[in-house]
Amino acid sequence: MPLRISDEILGSVEKPSRYIGNEWNSVHKDPRSVDIRFAFCFPDVYEIGMSHLGMKILYHLLNERDDTFCERVFAPWTDMEAKMRENSIPLFALETHDPVRDFDFMGFTLQYEMSYTNIVNMLDLAGVPILSSERTGDHPFVCAGGPCAYNPEPLADIMDFFMMGEGEEIINEVMDVYVEWKKSGKSRDEFLNSIVKIEGVYVPRFYDVKYNDDHTIKSVTPISTEYPKKIRKRIIKDLDSTYFPDKVIVPFTDIVHDRVMLELFRGCIRGCRFCQAGYIYRPVRERSVDRLLEYARKLEESTGYEEISLTSLSTSDYTGLESLTGSLIDEMEKKKVNLSLPSLRIDSFSLDLMEKAQKVRKSGLTFAPEAGTQRLRNVINKGVTEEDLMKSVTLAFNGGWSGVKLYFMLGLPTETDEDVAAIADLGHKVVDVYMSVPREKRGKGLNVTISTSSFVPKPFTPFQWEAQDDVETLKRKQALLKEKIKSKYIKYNWHDPELSFLEAVFARGDRRVGKVLIKAWEKGCKFDSWGDHFRFDAWMEAFKECSVNPHFYANRKRPFDEVFPWDHIDVGVSRNFLKRENEKAYRGETTQNCRVNCSGCGAAVFGGGICIE
């Protein structure tokens, strides 16, 4: 039965193109001809979700299956949600506009902690019980994957199961089991019992959490010996031979990242100690230049996009960068297609690459020193020197660029006011470099942007034991930095520390914060990362009413022997390695990257990628 998303409703909301579907390369199947209807749910609006590479891959991968029809679902914006509730229109999928509650699966991707209220809201809008324990045979299975799934506990009461790691293989394995289960007519629990045998599947209800008197965790144990003590993530060993779509959906409307994305490699060799992605995606596995050129051509032909972006955690570290960009730039120039190279690392930034990238349109340049002093950069293992930065901006300004963005974090472990003030110094030095470049060479109108976010300690990093600076301290540091910046050419942006505080609670949260999440949603919290919708007061009320102390999670330094809510998840990198790295951090010692020297992080257990090279 088609839903009544009438033209009147569409005409009365912002950006109606968010809700119409039918984009080029979107998939349309007859729902009656498939066994599985999968709703891929991105817990944010269309423009954000459509920029997510993971969904592009899994959407097309699932649709390759004859027995499955995968459709997309995004969080309706607040104006559309109001219309939906008034007109009793439940959450619908974009391709067919069918109600999601009639599907077999609702699969959420967990990209950032502050999207969790949207998940709760979407379940409610769909008419699906929020708690896993309340779902019956009439409801879809609700599952999740993605980077935040590595600490699944805050969502343990909501999700039926999680899929850890890279989804390309595990999702097909789960679907295969589902098809058999559906035919058998067995109970929901029996389905969960069958998939728990698949490596990477975590079913929270099969695990019991016990707490100590001081509120720390005593243990997380399976309720039966047939369930694994630890769940190991899945990785794709050979990226060249795994599925990669040769066509992706081309949206009608502007989205955040509106271009072809070429994923160069997964993982990162650098081991910056604050960065969760660098650890959870290990070991490093590259795609070959030939394969990437092949994808670039196919995707360009099937989409007609005007820009290609090279995506990875650290593009400068891609071993085939020179030959890849050489060929790409030549080929794409003829088709009037731009090349985008986001976040290049400073120390490998070469004149060569910059010159080549200059042939097509110049985008602004971004550098991420993260810390103001060498001392602090060594603590966080960001192996970049001031000399590197100055050399790079000199080259940039000589090449005609005049826009530079510098990213930093406030609240890193061992940070002092001197470190904060040094950020301003770096900014001033960059301005000085610009001024010293001859007028004819440099671009007109210098603008330097210093942007600081607040450090959030994350699981599976050497800093997972650290305390986050409290909100007052972060605000004081922001004010200090602002005062130290004297140049009119420098603009200073900072992130809301209250939002970062909540992020820190959920990043290292356990099942108890899950109750706070639901309470906060009941109070109207959603779209928390959208400034004007963020309601810190409602969140704090929710914590109080649930008798949960957020500072326990965010601002407390953990002893090395504390049991973490995520200890039963195995990402390869070992806890011992992370502890050694934490101790090195406090001694101000750096660790070399994987290519120079193997530090025995534990990712070698997967037997793939850079570890075996």
Next chain:
Amino acid sequence: MKAFERALRRSALPMAYSQGFNPHPLMVFGLPLSVGVTSEAEYADFELLEKVNPREFAERLNMQLPRGLKVTAAAEKLTRNNIMATVSMASYAVLVGSPRDTDLSSVRKNIKELLAKSEIMVQKETKKGLKEVNIRPMIHRLEALEVPCGEFKDSMSYGKSKDGMKDTCTNDFIINYARRLANESAMLKDETAMPKEESAIQKDEAALPKEKDVPDLNDQNLFCLSMLLDAGSGSNLKPELLFEALKAGGGILTKLLKIHRTGLFVVHKGQIKDPLDPAVLKM
């Protein structure tokens, strides 16, 4: 626009691109549509680097256009006068609603009275703010027709009226649209009889008055207004504005349901012509 840009790239047609750092394909669309307005007659100029047979152009582009967009005709243009500058009129089929008992002759009377005036003053939004404008000279044709929507209107009588005008709307889009609306209204009628499901509606939303955003046709009659109006950069009259004037006049028509553009025209030597007319292509 972007949909066309990307479709063109996919088609590998020899498009000309602009110079500079952000090259885009050289194409101009005649008169953009407002959000929610549909059309079966849109025109655009495309500049190519080499000659391409117009039929081939249409075919290759159609293979790459998403659902809902289709090239129906193409011709080679021999002048540089772009479409945006030369379009001066547009025709529309507008679906409107009125109370149940309204008949076609009352609607026609409403229109006749309006057109009899030499001046119809309305508040028009311009860049400099609201302005009083006489829209009468911008109206070249305005007619009313009945809209058949299947079983829903089984008590209507079709056929020619005394003065020989065709009484029934023949525009397929409008007819299908009206039918869809009628079906949805019928479903709505059934649903209001069924008990509603409980859901944990957040407190703010539940407090809002329940306003129906799905047009309820259970108490309405439908008509189609066929109109030819000034359009373009010189003088432009939007159908919504004309509808407001009509509504203010007689109070017979109450709801604007759908605006559908049916044609764009160029005035050439005093005659109203299709932009693909050979005389216009040489203009």
